[in-house]
Amino acid sequence: MAQSERALDLPARDEHDDEPEVAAALTKAKAATGMLPNMYRYMANVPGLLDTYLTGYDAFRSSSGFSPAQQETVLLVISRVNGCTYCMAAHSAVADMAGVPSEVTDAIRAGDTIPDPELHALAEFTRVMVERRGLPTEADLTAFTNAGYHQEAVLQIVLAIAVKTISNYTNHLCHTEVDDVFATRSWSDPNHHDG
Numbered sequence: 778m779a780q781s782e783r784a785l786d787l788p789a790r791d792e793h794d795d796e797p798e799v800a801a802a803l804t805k806a807k808a809a810t811g812m813l814p815n816m817y818r819y820m821a822n823v824p825g826l827l828d829t830y831l832t833g834y835d836a837f838r839s840s841s842g843f844s845p846a847q848q849e850t851v852l853l854v855i856s857r858v859n860g861c862t863y864c865m866a867a868h869s870a871v872a873d874m875a876g877v878p879s880e881v882t883d884a885i886r887a888g889d890t891i892p893d894p895e896l897h898a899l900a901e902f903t904r905v906m907v908e909r910r911g912l913p914t915e916a917d918l919t920a921f922t923n924a925g926y927h928q929e930a931v932l933q934i935v936l937a938i939a940v941k942t943i944s945n946y947t948n949h950l951c952h953t954e955v956d957d958v959f960a961t962r963s964w965s966d967p968n969h970h971d972g
Contacts, residue, residue, distance in 0.1 A: 784952040789818035798824045806831060812958065816863060816944055819951040826943060833940040841933040845875040850896050851937045853885045854903040860966040861945035866955045869962035886964055898924030906934055 791813065792803040802824040807813045809831070820827040841848060849872040856864035865886065872882045884891045891897040902921040905913050913921075913931075922928065947953070955963055 785819075785950045787819060787822045787951060789815060790821040791818060794821070802827045809835075812956075814867070815953050815956050816867075816948055819953055820943070820947050826947070830940060830943045833936060833943075837933065837936050837940060841936070842930065843933065846872075846877045846881060846893075846896060847899055848937075849875060849877050850881065850885065850891070850900050851903050851934060852941060853882065854900045855907055855938055855941040856945055857885060857888070858904055858907045859941065859945040859949075860968060861941075861948050862964055862966060863948040863953045863955055863959075864941065864944055865964035866959040866962045869964065870959040873962065888967070895924055899926065902926075902931075903934055903937075906931075907938060911935065911938075 790799050790803060792800055792807055794800040794803065799821050803813060803817060803821050806817045806821075806827065810817075817827060820830060838848065843851065849868055852868045853865065853872065856868060869882050869886060873879070878893075881891055881893060881896055883889075885900060891900050898921060902913065902917060905917050918928075918931070921931070
């Protein structure tokens with residue numbers, strides 16, 4: 778992860794926290810996921826941040842119109858561009874659980890061309906949206922729609938960028954440790970050099 782010079786000095790909270798708002802947010806998150814990811818434990822220091830993340834994430838998952846493979850492509854590409862080791866590990870593991878072909882996930886992780894042309898077009902457009910801060914060229918938009926995507930999908934990618942910005946930046950600032958359940962898909966940012 779392209780880590781900040783110094784991590785925030787905030788605790789990892791849990792569902793038994795003394796602050797009712799923090800405890801409620803984490804109880805709700807744990808009920809929805811069956812676990813309490815380390816990332817949520819740091820986000821809960823600002824319950825509105827965790828709530829905003831979960832609401833946006835759920836909306837993207839349930840209403841984007843993207844297949845599981847398309848969803849993971851978008852989320853992985855954003856996390857890779859942002860250099861988030863935590864989200865790269867987590868979404869790689871989720872992709873594996875969702876049956877996304879490993880050659881797709883591994884290509885994104887390595888920065889290689891995705892073998893599926895439709896997913897490749899989605900990945901490239903997502904990368905452009907992140908790198909150009911939501912300012913694709915007309916040629917970028919045309920290539921995306923010519924690959925079979927509707928213009929509404931562009932706004933779904935904006936939603937995913939918003940959600941992943943929350944998680945990626947939180948993980949950068951808190952130096953979030955990858956949960957054991959995602960550890961088999963740990964990833965290091967080839968563009969980040971310590972020292």
